[in-house]
Amino acid sequence: MAFARASLKNLPSFRRGVHPPDAKAATCGRPIEPMPFVSEYVLPLGQSIGAPSAPLVDPGDTVSRGQRIAAPGGFVSVALHAPVKGVVTAIEPRPRAGGQIVPSIVLRADPFSNQMPQLSEPLDLGSMDRDSVVSAVQNAGIVGLGGAAFPSHVKLAIPEEKRVRTVIVNGCECEPYLTCDHRIMVEHPKEVIRGTEILLKISGAEQAFIGVESNKPDAIEALTSVAPDNVRVVPTAVKYPQGGERMLIAAILGPEVGAGGLPLDVEVLVNNVGTAFALTNLFDKGQPLIDRVFTVTGPAIAEPKNLLVPIGTKISDIVEHCGGLLPSAKQVVLGGPMMGLSLSRLDVPLVKGASGLLCLDSVAPSSSEAFACIRCARCVSACPMGLNPSRLTRIAEAGKAEDLPDAHIGSCFECASCSFVCPSGIPLVQWIRIGKTLVAERREEE
Amino acid sequence: MIPRVRENGPQVEAEHASDTLATLEPEKLAITSAPFIHEGSSTTRIMREVLALSLVVVLASWWYFGIAAVLLVAAATAGAVLPELIAGWKDERRSIKDGSAVLTGVLLGLTLPPGLPLWMAFLGGAAGITLGKLLWGGLGNNVFNPALVGRAFLQAAFPTAMTTWSSPSGPVAGGAALAVPSGTLAPPLMQANVDGVSAATPLGLFKRDGTITELLPLLTGNTEGSLGETSALLLLLCGVWLVARRLCDWRLPASTLLTVFLASLALHVIAPGSYPPPLFMLLSGGILFAAVFMVTDPVTTPTTAKGAWIFGIGVGLLVVLIRNHGGLPEGAMYAVLLMNAFVPHIERRTQPRPFGFKAPPSNS
Ligand code: SF4
Ligand code: SF4
Numbered sequence: 020m021a022f023a024r025a026s027l028k029n030l031p032s033f034r035r036g037v038h039p040p041d042a043k044a045a046t047c048g049r050p051i052e053p054m055p056f057v058s059e060y061v062l063p064l065g066q067s068i069g070a071p072s073a074p075l076v077d078p079g080d081t082v083s084r085g086q087r088i089a090a091p092g093g094f095v096s097v098a099l100h101a102p103v104k105g106v107v108t109a110i111e112p113r114p115r116a117g118g119q120i121v122p123s124i125v126l127r128a129d130p131f132s133n134q135m136p137q138l139s140e141p142l143d144l145g146s147m148d149r150d151s152v153v154s155a156v157q158n159a160g161i162v163g164l165g166g167a168a169f170p171s172h173v174k175l176a177i178p179e180e181k182r183v184r185t186v187i188v189n190g191c192e193c194e195p196y197l198t199c200d201h202r203i204m205v206e207h208p209k210e211v212i213r214g215t216e217i218l219l220k221i222s223g224a225e226q227a228f229i230g231v232e233s234n235k236p237d238a239i240e241a242l243t244s245v246a247p248d249n250v251r252v253v254p255t256a257v258k259y260p261q262g263g264e265r266m267l268i269a270a271i272l273g274p275e276v277g278a279g280g281l282p283l284d285v286e287v288l289v290n291n292v293g294t295a296f297a298l299t300n301l302f303d304k305g306q307p308l309i310d311r312v313f314t315v316t317g318p319a320i321a322e323p324k325n326l327l328v329p330i331g332t333k334i335s336d337i338v339e340h341c342g343g344l345l346p347s348a349k350q351v352v353l354g355g356p357m358m359g360l361s362l363s364r365l366d367v368p369l370v371k372g373a374s375g376l377l378c379l380d381s382v383a384p385s386s387s388e389a390f391a392c393i394r395c396a397r398c399v400s401a402c403p404m405g406l407n408p409s410r411l412t413r414i415a416e417a418g419k420a421e422d423l424p425d426a427h428i429g430s431c432f433e434c435a436s437c438s439f440v441c442p443s444g445i446p447l448v449q450w451i452r453i454g455k456t457l458v459a460e461r462r463e464e465e
Numbered sequence: 466m467i468p469r470v471r472e473n474g475p476q477v478e479a480e481h482a483s484d485t486l487a488t489l490e491p492e493k494l495a496i497t498s499a500p501f502i503h504e505g506s507s508t509t510r511i512m513r514e515v516l517a518l519s520l521v522v523v524l525a526s527w528w529y530f531g532i533a534a535v536l537l538v539a540a541a542t543a544g545a546v547l548p549e550l551i552a553g554w555k556d557e558r559r560s561i562k563d564g565s566a567v568l569t570g571v572l573l574g575l576t577l578p579p580g581l582p583l584w585m586a587f588l589g590g591a592a593g594i595t596l597g598k599l600l601w602g603g604l605g606n607n608v609f610n611p612a613l614v615g616r617a618f619l620q621a622a623f624p625t626a627m628t629t630w631s632s633p634s635g636p637v638a639g640g641a642a643l644a645v646p647s648g649t650l651a652p653p654l655m656q657a658n659v660d661g662v663s664a665a666t667p668l669g670l671f672k673r674d675g676t677i678t679e680l681l682p683l684l685t686g687n688t689e690g691s692l693g694e695t696s697a698l699l700l701l702l703c704g705v706w707l708v709a710r711r712l713c714d715w716r717l718p719a720s721t722l723l724t725v726f727l728a729s730l731a732l733h734v735i736a737p738g739s740y741p742p743p744l745f746m747l748l749s750g751g752i753l754f755a756a757v758f759m760v761t762d763p764v765t766t767p768t769t770a771k772g773a774w775i776f777g778i779g780v781g782l783l784v785v786l787i788r789n790h791g792g793l794p795e796g797a798m799y800a801v802l803l804m805n806a807f808v809p810h811i812e813r814r815t816q817p818r819p820f821g822f823k824a825p826p827s828n829s
Binding site: 034037039040195265269275276277278280348349350351352354356357358359360361362363364377379382383390391392393394395396397399403404405406407409427430433435438439440442443444446448449 | 493494495496497498499500501502503504506507508509510511560562563565603604605606714763764766768769816817818819820821822
């Protein structure tokens with residue numbers, strides 16, 4: 020740690036940003052444990068960005084662990100797989116995180132099964148063309164596991180006229196509390212490197228970088244010790260949101276990808292370490308995405324853990340496995356404290372993009388307690404996108420949708436750094452989200 | 466498989482007895498929007514810390530000017546708080562809780578001459594908050610520094626009382642710590658008979674006959690002047706504190722003071738006879754107080770880094786200009802107020818360059 024601090028100045032990073040306490044100590048040293056199988060699993064058909072998946076099973080069907088139970092519902096959509104051997108009990112609307120009731124496949128696990136996954140043959144990358152790779156990744160249900168849940172195959176479907184020179188694997192894990200990526204890197208460095216090599220092969224890039232915040236020296240060491248020559252492990256500064264795709268590219272390579280642009284514009288492909296791990300599982304073991312590493316932490320959970328959890332396990336079952344909530348629990352958040360979603364009920368399923376559960380014993384000052392903006396400019400110095408969040412908020416509050424695009428509202432990726440620092444407790448990122456809705460509505464009217 | 470919740474914990478309620486469906490009672494789990502953590506700074510705390518700092522200056526001015534100093538600050542503060550309370554009454558008096566009105570009152574009080582009657586100070590506070598802040602829509606919407614608006618109001622309404630200075634007569638000069646001069650208690654609408662001899666401030670002296678006050682009294686504060694402006698050393702320490710604790714943008718006071726120093730240095734080198742030496746310019750009058758407590762007001766100064774430089778340089782140049790060529794010996798108040806008026810324009814032209822863009826956003 021002393022080393023990381025001393026050399027902080029020289030570590031690659033981006034401009035502005037914030038320094039939340041990392042709060043990872045409770046789980047960063049805990050090995051990933053498998054979550055025991057429970058009796059019921061719920062798989063919302065729309066788990067990722069894009070179209071929902073189309074069910075391939077009917078109630079009453081018997082399925083095996085790893086069997087494809089829903090097909091992609093379009094190009095920007097992925098397949099779903101049964102996380103357990105069991106019976107489809109229903110395809111019906113069920114609550115999901117965020118409160119919506121969405122069509123979901125409900126499975127009852129076979130209590131007598133040993134739940135060994137039924138895997139297909141490993142894939143031979145050398146003999147596959149790009150189209151078949153893209154379709155294999157899509158049918159394995161792989162999405163970005165860092166939080167955004169963007170279907171991975173879409174990134175891999177690189178248009179003919181574009182090329183990728185550099186692959187960046189994102190192991191920053193800049194969200195406080197979360198340690199799932201950290202544990203993957205420490206416990207499965209070979210698989211992460213292998214996934215990086217798979218990405219190099221698919222994209223045709225020459226070199227790869229794995230960006231890891233310097234507060235994870237064990238992960239950096241583990242990866243470095245197994246990395247080949249063309250894969251470089253880059254310790255980055257510890258700063259939020261270092262793991263933002265654009266921030267990481269700027270830190271490692273320099274170019275800034277602006278709003279509306281893609282990493283592809285600067286010939287870069289970015290993937291999360293969890294996604295690299297999932298690709299290794301697919302190509303080397305023939306295993307689709309049926310479980311993910313998930314951090315359960317925070318001051319209000321009895322036993323913080325890193326778990327390997329089957330997708331579709333209910334949060335309530337996970338909480339139960341971790342010894343339950345403590346009486347001090349005030350708030351439960353799916354995802355990290357900066358960009359997560361607060362849960363009103365725990366009977367919602369784990370979806371692919373969720374990286375952790377945060378059980379908090381206090382609630383951050385709410386918007387009802389906000390003071391007036393004193394124009395202290397702390398939000399301006401925090402915004403990694405170089406925006407003026409207080410100005411965006413003022414325009415959004417006034418409802419002037421026409422002025423928002425000129426203030427670059429489209430650049431905001433809702434990292435919440437601005438709200439995090441605002442001494443007046445103004446919910447800036449919420450106002451900006453409202454502003455984005457206003458802009459979209461205005462566009463529709465035109 | 467119902468989640469086990471420890472004793473006294475949020476109640477668990479099974480929706481289907483045979484099922485794993487279970488919910489915590491919704492009202493037990495707070496539903497808010499990200500982020501779920503906060504850096505911990507708060508506007509109230511910022512205001513309180515600046516207030517505490519200004520109270521140290523009040524203490525110093527009691528040492529130099531006696532209990533009248535404390536009473537004047539209290540009167541100005543009462544004047545500032547009253548309209549804020551009335552205006553915020555139906556809003557559960559929220560706006561008073563941010564502490565900004567109290568701070569405005571104290572800062573105004575510190576810019577007043579020691580012999581001013583209390584009722585004038587009260588009136589100044591009320592005018593500052595009403596004309597300078599409430600009429601603009603409250604904290605954060607005002608263009609002009611409310612404390613200085615209050616002072617400008619007093620200067621216009623009572624030009625004589627606002628430019629009548631008395632020498633330090635507090636405990637420092639062997640004066641009684643608690644004796645209240647009769648002028649201070651003059652009943653409303655009566656002009657004060659300022660006790661004792663009226664004296665000139667160091668800047669006034671220079672304007673009159675070119676006398677340069679020595680550095681030591683300027684540094685300690687044992688000279689004529691407004692209540693809070695005389696002790697340069699103390700003000701410098703306050704400035705360092707504000708910057709070190711990140712309570713203000715360091716560029717604002719730094720650029721102001723640097724400009725005053727460099728501009729008056731240049732003038733002094735060119736014509737030593739007609740322009741005072743730069744250190745005297747820096748340490749006398751209200752410029753240090755303004756640089757530390759007025760120029761650092763986030764509400765009425767630019768939020769951008771470049772804008773902060775422009776603002777400070779503007780204040781510095783105006784101060785030098787007004788002092789040397791204006792009718793008044795001191796120009797700090799007008800310099801800040803004038804630059805306040807430019808802030809929206811400065812701000813618009815100095816927006817940061819958004820990530821991924823070559824140039825700053827167009828003016829809009
Ligand atoms: S951080 Fe909050 S108070 Fe400060 S300028 Fe931004 S919105 Fe205003
Ligand atoms: S949420 Fe948007 S406006 Fe706020 S700091 Fe992040 S990118 Fe900037």
